[in-house]
Amino acid sequence: MADGEENDEFYLRYYVGHKGKFGHEFLEFEFRPDGKLRYANNSNYKNDTMIRKEVFVTPAVLKECRRIVSDSEIMKEDDNNWPEPDRVGRQELEIVMGNEHISFTTSKIGSLMDVQTSKDPEGLRIFYYLVQDLKCFVFSLISLHFKIKPI
Amino acid sequence: MANVEAEAVDFEPEEDDLMDEDIGDGGASSPNRGANVPRLKSAITGGLSSSAPKKTKGRGFRGEASAEAERNARMSGRFDTLDSDGGPGPERSIEGWIILVTGVHEEAQEDDLQNSFGEFGEIKNLHLNLDRRTGFVKGYALIEYENFEEAQKAINEMDGTELLTQAITVDWAFSKDHLAVNVLEVLGGDSDVVGSFGRILWLSI
Numbered sequence: 483m484a485d486g487e488e489n490d491e492f493y494l495r496y497y498v499g500h501k502g503k504f505g506h507e508f509l510e511f512e513f514r515p516d517g518k519l520r521y522a523n524n525s526n527y528k529n530d531t532m533i534r535k536e537v538f539v540t541p542a543v544l545k546e547c548r549r550i551v552s553d554s555e556i557m558k559e560d561d562n563n564w565p566e567p568d569r570v571g572r573q574e575l576e577i578v579m580g581n582e583h584i585s586f587t588t589s590k591i592g593s594l595m596d597v598q599t600s601k602d603p604e605g606l607r608i609f610y611y612l613v614q615d616l617k618c619f620v621f622s623l624i625s626l627h628f629k630i631k632p633i
Numbered sequence: 634m635a636n637v638e639a640e641a642v643d644f645e646p647e648e649d650d651l652m653d654e655d656i657g658d659g660g661a662s663s664p665n666r667g668a669n670v671p672r673l674k675s676a677i678t679g680g681l682s683s684s685a686p687k688k689t690k691g692r693g694f695r696g697e698a699s700a701e702a703e704r705n706a707r708m709s710g711r712f713d714t715l716d717s718d719g720g721p722g723p724e725r726s727i728e729g730w731i732i733l734v735t736g737v738h739e740e741a742q743e744d745d746l747q748n749s750f751g752e753f754g755e756i757k758n759l760h761l762n763l764d765r766r767t768g769f770v771k772g773y774a775l776i777e778y779e780n781f782e783e784a785q786k787a788i789n790e791m792d793g794t795e796l797l798t799q800a801i802t803v804d805w806a807f808s809k810d811h812l813a814v815n816v817l818e819v820l821g822g823d824s825d826v827v828g829s830f831g832r833i834l835w836l837s838i
Contacts, residue, residue, distance in 0.1 A: 510707060516811035520712055536712035538724065538811055542804035546735050546773050561691050576693055585693025614765035622760040622775050627715070627726040627807055
């Protein structure tokens with residue numbers, strides 16, 4: 483029953499955040515190889531505290547996450563021409579899929595304009611949309627399981 | 634192996650000196666790690682891996698100590714979970730049971746899912762997310778039923794069928810327990826392990 487591709491390791495972590503007037507505001511989630519999905523969202527805006535949730539997802543969910551990642555072809559990209567993290571903020575995307583391990587960092591992306599005017603619009607666009615798709619997936623999972631509005 | 638974790642507690646992130654909470658985590662971490670918890674990155678892959686070394690790419694490997702220390706601090710400490718009576722098996726969500734449908738046709742609409750899945754029970758929640766770039770359906774849907782039996786029936790009857798001429802798979806979304814993952818060199822390489830729901834899962838790390 484073992485399928486070659488499904489037997490490979492899979493790990494995914496995404497972080498976006500900045501430090502400012504309201505402390506270290508960030509959003510972070512990770513899919514671990516054992517199925518644990520962890521989600522954290524922190525802001526001190528209006529004295530909010532941190533939301534930290536975790537739940538085990540099934541292999542079906544991990545498989546769908548993998549598919550989203552592999553359809554995006556992000557593993558072929560490289561962050562060396564992407565804007566470096568700066569005072570405005572930082573994004574991190576770390577993925578292990580099969581025998582490849584990427585760990586990209588870049589600044590926050592405000593809009594498609596930032597993508598188009600960068601030195602690697604094609605690659606950054608892939609990153610930009612993948613992050614949105616992953617957030618949708620994770621927010622749906624977390625909000626349905628815990629009945630919270632994650633953002 | 635049950636994943637028993639307490640309910641949410643208040644905490645101050647800055648005071649959280651604890652290492653990653655894997656210590657209490659069923660089988661996902663090596664008992665040999667003990668208090669000497671390596672960085673999450675290496676915990677997942679390098680060092681403990683019995684497979685070939687990975688091709689790495691990206692600025693994140695530059696090893697900025699401060700970024701990593703911060704990440705460890707963020708990921709340590711307690712994360713809220715829902716109470717569970719221990720694995721294995723699907724886990725109930727806070728108000729119902731949630732299933733994942735994949736292979737959903739890109740032009741599917743919520744009505745299509747309501748029509749196909751509504752016969753098993755009232756659909757309490759339906760998420761049919763769109764691809765953020767194309768505007769088409771991304772390919773998955775999450776459906777919540779109030780009762781376990783309704784969800785189980787939907788899985789049994791719809792998994793492997795076709796929706797809008799495209800094959801779909803249907804399965805539980807959440808699990809009470811972790812996957813049986815061979816993370817340890819001590820287990821002596823790859824081995825067949827029985828995962829949740831009676832399926833044979835074979836993952837090597």
